[in-house]
Amino acid sequence: xxxxxxxxxxxxxxxxxxxxxxxxxxxxxxxxxxxxxxxxxxxxxxxxxxxxxxxxxxxxxxxxxxxxxxxxxxxxxxxxxxxxxxxxxxxxxxxxxxxxxxxxxxxxxxxxxxxxxxxxxxxxxxxxxxxxxxxxxxxxxxxxxxxxxxxxxxxxxxxxxxxxxxxxxxxxxxxxxxxxxxxxxxxxxxxxxxxx
Ligand code: ADP
Ligand code: MG
Numbered sequence: 001x002x003x004x005x006x007x008x009x010x011x012x013x014x015x016x017x018x019x020x021x022x023x024x025x026x027x028x029x030x031x032x033x034x035x036x037x038x039x040x041x042x043x044x045x046x047x048x049x050x051x052x053x054x055x056x057x058x059x060x061x062x063x064x065x066x067x068x069x070x071x072x073x074x075x076x077x078x079x080x081x082x083x084x085x086x087x088x089x090x091x092x093x094x095x096x097x098x099x100x101x102x103x104x105x106x107x108x109x110x111x112x113x114x115x116x117x118x119x120x121x122x123x124x125x126x127x128x129x130x131x132x133x134x135x136x137x138x139x140x141x142x143x144x145x146x147x148x149x150x151x152x153x154x155x156x157x158x159x160x161x162x163x164x165x166x167x168x169x170x171x172x173x174x175x176x177x178x179x180x181x182x183x184x185x186x187x188x189x190x191x192x193x194x195x196x
Contacts, residue, residue: 002099006194007062008052013190015045021186028179032166036076037179044074044082059099063090063107077119077164078180081128082187084118085111101141104195108136108188119163126159126166126173128180135188145192149185156181 002010018025018041026038047069056062067086070079092107093099099107112132116122123133131152139148154177161173164180 002059002104002191002195004056004059004062004097007059007191010190010194011045011048011052011066013193014187015049017186017190018042018045018183021182025179025183028177028182031176032161032169032173033179034076034165037078037183040074040076040078041183044070044079047073058095058097059093060090060095063087063093078128078183081115081119081180084114085132088114099195101195104191105136105139108132108139112136121163124159125163126156126161126178126181127163128178128184130156130159130178131181131184131188139192146189149189153177153181153185 018038022038022042024038025041026035029035029037048066051065051069054065056065063086067083067088067090069083070086071083073079074082088110089107092110093103096103112129115132116129119127119129121127121129123129131149134152135148139145156178157176158174159178160171161167161169161178166173166178
């Protein structure tokens with residue numbers, strides 16, 4: 001069960017993990033982008049931390065605030081994409097104070113659809129969608145979430161980017177993991193730990 005406190009804990013854990021992998025995220029984005037993904041995500045989740053001390057009366061209210069914060073604080077492509085995902089996840093959670101596995105899975109599918117709509121992207125283009133979509137579609141309760149997420153991140157290494165900044169690298173984008181796929185796995189891993 002995901003509770004409001006559990007959701008907050010997942011966001012704190014995401015911030016810690018983003019911070020410790022900031023250089024890796026930046027290095028990946030330097031190889032197939034402009035080298036700011038670590039900085040963007042770090043700034044965004046630092047801002048998210050500062051809204052977690054407030055009280056929220058539903059999972060939806062918390063998720064909406066996170067989404068608005070990421071949209072306004074994170075530059076680049078990823079901020080609005082993550083932001084829109086949290087806003088859509090908020091709509092799926094609504095007034096609920098806790099969410100079971102099925103509701104979380106439904107919310108993640110909504111989040112995925114929002115990223116795809118906003119990014120005009122689909123799976124197979126070497127973006128964060130390559131983690132969000134297959135995970136949201138295929139995850140089952142009690143699975144080894146981290147091993148699934150790691151596998152999805154690794155799969156982006158062989159892909160050629162056809163969306164976002166990495167697409168300018170064409171064939172040369174092959175051989176590097178997508179930075180947004182890695183940051184997405186960090187977030188989803190922290191969230192699933194709290195769902196149990
Ligand atoms: P920018 O590309 O503007 O520098 P970031 O470096 O913060 O922004 O984020 C890059 C990540 O955003 C990529 O690794 C990819 O996962 C994701 N991304 C970029 N464009 C899209 C898109 N159109 N749809 C889905 N994800 C995208
Ligand atoms: Mg970048």
